[in-house]
Amino acid sequence: MDKVVSDAAAALADVPDGASLAVGGFGLCGIPSVLIEALIGQEARDLEVVSNNCGIDGWGLGRLLEAGRIRRVVASYVGENKEFARRYLEGELEVELTPQGTLAERLRAGGAGIPAFYTATGVGTQVADGGLPWRYGPDGAVLVASPAKETRTFATAEGEQTFVLERAIVADYGLVRAWRGDRHGNLVYRRSAQNFNPLAAMAGRITVAEVEELVEPGELDPEHVHTPGVFVHRVVPLTPEQAADKRIERTTVRPRPDTGSAQQSGGDR
Incomplete structure (x- = not known):
C-alpha cells in the first residue's frame, strides 16, 4: 500500500514515446511543475497532453512544449502562451480546443468508467x-x-x-499536484488548486501525484480527502524548496485603501 516513490524521475521513468497525459492545474495554479520538469529530463517524445491549457512561455507545460516534446494538445484555451499559439498556427502542433466544462466532464467520465455523455x-x-x-x-x-x-x-x-x-477521456498517465497526501495516495488540494487536479487524477490509467506535505495513513481527515488513494498509483514527496516554487501567471497591483501603496493580489497557489 505504500505508494511513495523516491523522486519524480523514478516515478516517470516508464513513460514511453507517444503516451497521453492528463495534467492537472489551471494556468499555473496547482500544476505538477516538478513532474513536468522530470518529463523534460526523461526525454519521452510525441506526447499527447490533456489539460485546461498548456502553461505559459517558460514554465509549466510551456517548458515541455518548448522542448518539442508535445505532438498534440487537448485543451480549453491557448491562454498566455505565445509559443503554443505559434506552433499551432504554423502547423507544428495539433490542438483540439474543447469547451472548458465539457473537457472537465470528459475527464471525470473517463475516470468513472462512462464512455460518453x-x-x-x-x-x-x-x-x-x-x-x-x-x-x-x-x-x-x-x-x-x-x-x-x-x-x-x-x-x-x-x-x-x-x-x-x-x-470520455482516459489517459495513459495522470499528473497532479496536491497540498497534502499520505502513503496510500489519498490527496487533499488547497483552495483553487483543486481545479482540474481531481479530474486528471481520475482519468489516468497510472496517476502520479507530487505532494507538498507527505503524512502518514490516518492523519488525513477522510471528510477532507478530494482524491481517494484508489485513483493514485505513485506519490512523490516534494522538498520544501520544490513545494515553495509557485509562480504567478499574471501579477496585478492595486492601492491599499489605507496607505495608497501597491500590493500584489492573486489566488492561493
Whole structure:
C-alpha cells in the first residue's frame, strides 16, 4: 500500500514515446511543475497532453512544449502562451480546443468508467458540426479538422432539446499536484488548486501525484480527502524548496485603501 516513490524521475521513468497525459492545474495554479520538469529530463517524445491549457512561455507545460516534446494538445484555451499559439498556427502542433466544462466532464467520465455523455454545450456550432482546425499546414491551410459529432434530441422540462455526444477521456498517465497526501495516495488540494487536479487524477490509467506535505495513513481527515488513494498509483514527496516554487501567471497591483501603496493580489497557489 505504500505508494511513495523516491523522486519524480523514478516515478516517470516508464513513460514511453507517444503516451497521453492528463495534467492537472489551471494556468499555473496547482500544476505538477516538478513532474513536468522530470518529463523534460526523461526525454519521452510525441506526447499527447490533456489539460485546461498548456502553461505559459517558460514554465509549466510551456517548458515541455518548448522542448518539442508535445505532438498534440487537448485543451480549453491557448491562454498566455505565445509559443503554443505559434506552433499551432504554423502547423507544428495539433490542438483540439474543447469547451472548458465539457473537457472537465470528459475527464471525470473517463475516470468513472462512462464512455460518453450528451451535453447541450456546443450544439449549433463547429464543436458539434465539425470543421474546427486541429492542425494547420505551413501555408495556413487546414490539414486536419474536427469531425462532426453525433447529436440527439431529448424531451426536457423545457421541451425538445438537441444534445451532442462527447466521448470520455482516459489517459495513459495522470499528473497532479496536491497540498497534502499520505502513503496510500489519498490527496487533499488547497483552495483553487483543486481545479482540474481531481479530474486528471481520475482519468489516468497510472496517476502520479507530487505532494507538498507527505503524512502518514490516518492523519488525513477522510471528510477532507478530494482524491481517494484508489485513483493514485505513485506519490512523490516534494522538498520544501520544490513545494515553495509557485509562480504567478499574471501579477496585478492595486492601492491599499489605507496607505495608497501597491500590493500584489492573486489566488492561493
